[in-house]
Amino acid sequence: MINPILSPVQTSSRDDAVLNALVDFVASEGLKPGDRLPTERVLAEYLKVSRTTVREALTRWQELGLVERRQGSGTYLRSAVTRNMLHMPLTLPSGNDFKSLMHTLEIRRGLEAEAAVLCAERASDDDIAFIEKKLVVMEEAFHARAGMSSEEDWDFHLAIFQTSGNPLFEQIIAAMYEMFHRFWEHPLGVRDFGHASFPYHRTLFNCIAARDPVGARAEALKLIATVEDDLRRGAANLRKQSKT
Amino acid sequence: MINPILSPVQTSSRDDAVLNALVDFVASEGLKPGDRLPTERVLAEYLKVSRTTVREALTRWQELGLVERRQGSGTYLRSAVTRNMLHMPLTLPSGNDFKSLMHTLEIRRGLEAEAAVLCAERASDDDIAFIEKKLVVMEEAFHARAGMSSEEDWDFHLAIFQTSGNPLFEQIIAAMYEMFHRFWEHPLGVRDFGHASFPYHRTLFNCIAARDPVGARAEALKLIATVEDDLRRGAANLRKQSKT
DNA sequence: ATTGGCACAATGGTCCAACCAATTGAGCAG
DNA sequence: CTGCTCAATTGGTTGGACCATTGTGCCAAT
Known part of the structure; x- marks a missing residue:
């Protein structure tokens, strides 16, 4: 030292x-x-x-x-600046393949679960009302368009991160999210991407509203798991296409 | 969209x-x-x-x-460069207060646990031998100096992150670690900082060597918990000092 | 009154030629 | 061998010029 x-x-x-x-x-x-x-x-x-x-x-x-x-x-x-900022440039080698996207999901898995726990522990009644409002908006958008909408989905998760009381969650996961969505839109042939994750948003919220940290972690993990499944399906699609 | x-x-x-x-x-x-x-x-x-x-x-x-x-x-x-690298520069408001340090530990809690799981799932025999070598070095340094040594401790954790197969773990946690250690050296009046975390390094390794992801997560969480305790004690120290 | 095109000023992007400051290594005196 | 000096090398800074893009306001045509 x-x-x-x-x-x-x-x-x-x-x-x-x-x-x-x-x-x-x-x-x-x-x-x-x-x-x-x-x-x-x-x-x-x-x-x-x-x-x-x-x-x-x-x-x-x-x-x-x-x-x-x-x-x-x-x-x-483009963003707020303060003295004593800590800069953390993350570099991912060759960022547009299946493995790299999976890596971002592994990070999200760890952090989203933790954020859900903290959120369930610390949420005030107002916080829970706010999160529920975002959830309802997301669900309406889902039914209106018959599919997940990135925008409203992200708003819901953002509300959870902000309620966790730790700004680092939002910033780190936002970076992962951006990197992921830079590629998930069309390239992977999965049309109903994120569809399977829909019900877990409501169950996750229920655990938070019930101040159940253990349950919240479990639901958050299930939610990420569905996204990982979608990604795997997309990768399989790509492999099939490239063979033809 | x-x-x-x-x-x-x-x-x-x-x-x-x-x-x-x-x-x-x-x-x-x-x-x-x-x-x-x-x-x-x-x-x-x-x-x-x-x-x-x-x-x-x-x-x-x-x-x-x-x-x-x-x-x-x-x-x-300074690092390998390839075409198609993906850059995700994060800038964090680097707080020098107790709350900000606690925030870095909350991130580490989520990520170290996840890294331990992946490491236990994916480690080859060579990986485990390598990690054990780092562990032994750390333990020897501990007994020689009668206290935790940041350097060897970090090497051990680094070996785990690298074995996880996901370079993002190392990069993100390294930033948290740096932010944390920028302040933990002397300012907090706790002399034997990190002392309590020592035994959990061995138990964590044992779980990894046994390919026990669940146990590895549990031990990683215990390890972080001891650091959080130290930090809380240090904060209490500071408050006491400022009152006199 | 609205629209389309045009000239012009403001602004970031590039270039050049010179000089400053830190590092390195060769050569030399002790 | 040690320690010093000195010159070449290399990144850091400067001033000034010009290019490329953008925004604005004017003006003519509709």
């Missing part, structure tokens, strides 16, 4: 200084996601650094998804 | 082209993590782009942790 006393010696590079200043600026101006940042030229002049340095700093934020740049238009905030 | 048919219209920017070319170069040269890449000037000339563009591309890889740049020395590969 390295002695922490003499380890850091932070030679704060120019970029970091720019980003720190930018964090303060965003805070003082009260900028929210979607708002436009000052132009690179303005930032460069204001911070007394070259535009190249500003660009390197913004490139880093862009790669982290904190900011979006549109040529001819400007640079826009 | 947006119709995916008419969404992308990918105008491949210059940076991406550079990075793709670099992936091919790394592949053709068989470069491994730790190896040195060509200098920025050489890359610029070879790819017929300006050095600025090369730098922007490398800055992006650096932010993703794929590459490390040392002024005066060169640019070094």
Whole structure:
């Protein structure tokens, strides 16, 4: 173990200084996601650094998804920024095959079950009413379109994560979810994807409403299991197609 | 839901082209993590782009942790790179307070348990021998120094994650671990931090070696529970100190 | 009044040439 | 062999120029 006393010696590079200043600026101006940042030229002049340095700093934020740049238009905030953020770039080698998608589901399995437990333990009456509202919306959308709808489904799960009282669940699972859905839409030939998971949303909610953590974990695991089955069916479909 | 048919219209920017070319170069040269890449000037000339563009591309890889740049020395590969890598950069509001540390443990609880299950299901005999080696090293370090050692402890857990066959476990938990250890060293007045978790390392290994997923989950949960207890004790310590 | 096209300014993207700062290694004095 | 100096190498920064895209306002045609 390295002695922490003499380890850091932070030679704060120019970029970091720019980003720190930018964090303060965003805070003082009260900028929210979607708002436009000052132009690179303005930032460069204001911070007394070259535009190249500003660009390197913004490139880093862009790669982290904190900011979006549109040529001819400007640079826009994409997410809330604070000082002391911890950046965790996850990299999955070759992310568009069956195995990689399965890996995201294994993560979700662990986290969704845990979130369901915490949610069942901590939910207030208001929280439960809120979650039920999302559930009803999802069920209506299901019956109206005769199929799962990603949007409302996600809203329901999101309500659970938020009620868990731990913001990390939402952020990590959101990343898994995004990666998964980037591919699940059409490529896999399964038309009624997610159909089988429908009933478990209601049973999961019932356990949460009854403050039953053990039951909530079990229902969450069943729900993920149906998605895994769908994925396996999709993979089998693909294999069959490629053979013909 | 947006119709995916008419969404992308990918105008491949210059940076991406550079990075793709670099992936091919790394592949053709068989470069491994730790190896040195060509200098920025050489890359610029070879790819017929300006050095600025090369730098922007490398800055992006650096932010993703794929590459490390040392002024005066060169640019070094830090991780395997392949085409079709999928990047999921997460940024977490890094709290330095008790609640945030507890949040990281809740994530670890879900993931370590799941990793232990998968490890017990999938471990080959060689894997188990490797894990046991790490365990023995940790136990020796424990007896030699009469206390937990972060380094060897982490190596043991790392071996389990790697055996789980899912690289995401290692990456996510590593981030949680870093966030946690950024504060656990001395600030909390608990001297024998992690001491109570020691015996569960052996029991966890026994379950894995016996290919007992259910038992492995249980032992992993017990292990995390002891860490949570330590953290709670540390928080109580802090409160007591601040009152005097 | 609405629509379509056009010129123009603003903004991010690229390029170049130079210089700064840290690292490395060769050469040399002790 | 040790320790120092020095020069070449390499990433970091700068200023200035130009390109490509976007947004806006004006104007003519409908």
